[in-house]
Amino acid sequence: MSHQLTAGICKRLFEADEPDDNLLELRPTVQFLSYKKVATGGAGSNVDRYRIIVSDGEHFLQSMLSTQLNYLIEENHIAKHTIAIIDKFTCNMVQGKRLLIVLGLTVVAKVSDKIGEPTALQAPPGARSAAHSASPAPDGPVSAPSASSGPTPAPGPQSSIQRQASxxxxxxxxxxxxxxxxxxxxxxxxxxxxxxxxxxxxxxxxxxxxxxxxxxxxxxxxxxxxxxxxxxxxxxxxxxxxxxxxxxxxxxxxxxxxxxxxxxxxxxxxxxxxxxxxCHDVVNAPTIKYKFVDIVELGNLEKDATCDVLAIVKEAGPLGEITTRSSNKTIMKRELTLVDRSGYTVRLTLWGAQAEQWSAEDQPVVAFKGVKVGDFQGRSLSMAMSSTMQINPDISEAHVLRGWYDAGGAEQSYQSHTNASSGGSGLAFKREEICPLEEVRELGYGEPDKPDVFSSRATVMHIKPDNLTYPACPTTGCHKKVVEVTDGWRCEKCSVTHEKPQHRYIVSAAVADWSGQLWFQGFHDAGQVIFGMTADELVEIRENNDSQYQNVLERAVGSTYNFVCRAKQDSYNDNIRTRYGISRIEPLNYAEEGKYIANLLRSEWAQ
Structure with missing residues (x-):
């Protein structure tokens, strides 16, 4: 099937002193002759850029693909000789060359043959030529000078890109x-x-x-x-x-x-x-771009990662305050309880003026952008300085979520990451990166003072029976140790005396795999997974039936788990030691393990 390209569009764009609105509003059909990933030049940058050559069948023009369209190349939606309609673009003069920046496109077809014999265009009159302006061959990769920093590749002074626009x-x-x-x-x-x-x-x-x-x-x-x-x-x-x-x-x-x-x-x-x-002309005004993550998927994100979340604010807590240790300043805070269609819930903390000014009612839909992921009590979210939120945004995803919640979502129960069987923080367990325990020791994980995170599969061999639990403050978010006094249990942090404490786990267990043994330390979530009950239930058994308590400890030994641990050095009695804290613990899912091994045997690794 033949496709008709928009003849002459490359020359029109290349020679236009200033592309006018009529030209920019065109939706030309072009062919992608080639593309190449180019270095951005930014220290620590992890954003790829793609430079492409577009052709109208007569001439070709250098272009840059918007990073928001990178997925089209990375997921093989477009390739060499693809035919596409450019829905939205801008056009600038850079170093004497016209550069087309593609902001939106629609793929028409992938074809195997080049259309026509397109040639390079000469620089427009008055434009300054680059030092080395040889055009790339249409069928070859796009050559990009080194140290490129986006569409402007040369690391030096550049000619003014002025236009006399009205x-x-x-x-x-x-x-x-x-x-x-x-x-x-x-x-x-x-x-x-x-x-x-x-x-x-x-x-x-x-x-x-x-x-x-x-x-x-x-x-x-x-x-x-x-x-x-x-x-x-x-x-x-x-x-x-x-x-x-x-x-x-x-x-x-x-x-x-x-x-x-x-x-x-x-x-x-x-x-x-x-x-x-x-700008008072709001036609085609920019809008916020979101990449929403379902609450259930927060467990797969690393601590301190940022993400966008669209959720219903099911509850808004009262305005509170904390005093920072570093500056002794008082900061206002408010906790919101979020839910979405994934069936999970998560707490999000507002700080400062945002916490004080929160006034939304009737369980609104809120779009949060750039919120920070924490691992407090499993998974939590927090507004950072550059985070934003939009209440009841006029976007399709928000309307769908509102309809779902009003139609029945408000009545269902939700699961939190804290109560999930995986326990601990939401750090992802990586089967392909399982590290033998002896290798963890030999490579010096956690030394000298930088924490290292690793995945391990190991069997619990022994659990220290002493100090398995401690009496904690039952106030939400506190969990500090309380002291028994005459009329109850006193929390010095909250300055409150409670009728009874809420016991929490603090577990020290020797675990082993085929290579060796290490001591892992875990807290409340890890203890609930290992013992299969709350710390309060274990304390009650210990106080009333010693034989049953010993049976519970024995049953906990011999079970194998997938662990995500954080190795970190600390000092105890002037001795330097490395502690291995359990960030995540999962019972083995044999169906998933079998599927992983089967896929591994089908991969190139097994050939």
Whole structure:
């Protein structure tokens, strides 16, 4: 079957001094001659970029695929010689070459033959040529200079990318966020503000100062921007959540990943000469892009990972406060109980102003972006500085969730990760990475002071019978040890005396596999899996029937589990030792184990 490409589109885009609205609104049909993954150049970046060659049958043009479309290549939806309709794109001049940035496309067909004999286009009049501007062969891979940082590959000064535009009074090209790099200048982005922080102050040996940050979003990605000192005074009042702005003359730097969970290898520094202008034309305004994770899937995410969650707020707790140990400051907090269609529930903590200002009622649907995953009592979520939430968002997923909850979801029971049979934190057990216990010891896991996480399959050989449980505070979220007093059990942390404690496990067990033996330490969730009962039930048996208690201990020995452990050194009585804490424990699922082995025998490993 033959396909008709949009003849002449590459030349029109290449030679246009400024692509107008009529040109940008076209949906041209093109052929992908080749593609190549290129290095982003950002330290620690894990975001792949793909440079592609598109052809209209007469000429070919260099293009960059939006990172949000990476899955099309990675999942083999598009390949060499694919025919596609480009639904949305932008076009910029970079180093004397026209670069097409593909923001949306529809695959028409995969074909085996190249259409026509497309040739390279010459640089448009007045454009500065790159030092080495040889065009890649249409059928070959796209050559990308080293140290590329997105669509602007050369690590040096670059010609101005000005256009004399009449639209909106702007005189700079509108760039997609994902194309920004430190090697570009005279750019302007059109972006939605999704999060604006409070003004914060600091004081250290170098002096004092203040800052605030915002998160910008457009159709290609997101980026964090921070203003300091004088720029705070000039710019803070100009930004409002939910509004769209033109931003230019800000500095692009490598992102400090320690202080942000925004998915971008770069961030912006807003300066006193940074230009900010509100965009009143909301047609095709940028919207927040989510990658929702079901609550049940939180168990597969690592601690401190970030994710997006869409859920019903089933309960909102009262406003509380905590005092930080480091600064002795009081911070307001509020806990929300979330549920979704997966049948699981999880607690999410709001902090500061978000906790104080929470006023939503009637169990709303809330979209959370960039929330932090914790392992407190199994799995929990927490709003970070750059996290955002949108109450009752007007998106299809939210409407579906609302309908499901109103139709019966409100009446069903939910399971938490704390009560799941796996217990412990939600760190994923990895069968393909099982580490023999002797190897854990020989490789020095946890030394000298950096925790190491490993997966192990081992059998419980012995459990220390002493101090298996301790009396804990029954207040939700506390669990500190309580002391028996005249009129009950006293918790010094809560300053409350309870009628009775809630006992919790603290287990020390010798486990072994084919290679050797180690001592593992586990807490409440691990104890419930090993003994198959709550700590309160075990204490009652111990106090009333010693023979039955000994039988419970004996039955716990000899069982094999899949473990996820965290190895870490500590000091005890001036002696350095490595402790192996149980983060996750799972009874063996023989059906899953058999399926894994069968797949392994069919793989290339077994050939």
């Amino acid at each position: 639209k909106g009074g702007r005189n700079s090209a509108i760039f997609p966020i994902e194309s920004l790099s430190p090697y570009m200048n005279n750019w302007t982005i059109r972006a939605l503000v999704t999060q604006k922080s409070d003004i914060r102050t600091w004081s250290n040996a170098k002096g004092e100062g203040k800052l605030f940050s915002v998160v910008f979003v457009d159709d290609t990605g997101e980026i964090k921007a921070t203003a300091f000192n004088k720029a705070v005074e000039d710019l803070y009042e100009k930004f409002q959540d939910g509004k769209v702005y033109y931003i230019s003359k800000a500095r692009v730097n490598l992102a400090k990943k320690k202080f942000t969970n925004v998915t971008n290898e770069y961030e912006l520094t807003l300066e006193r000469n940074t230009e900010v202008q509100e």
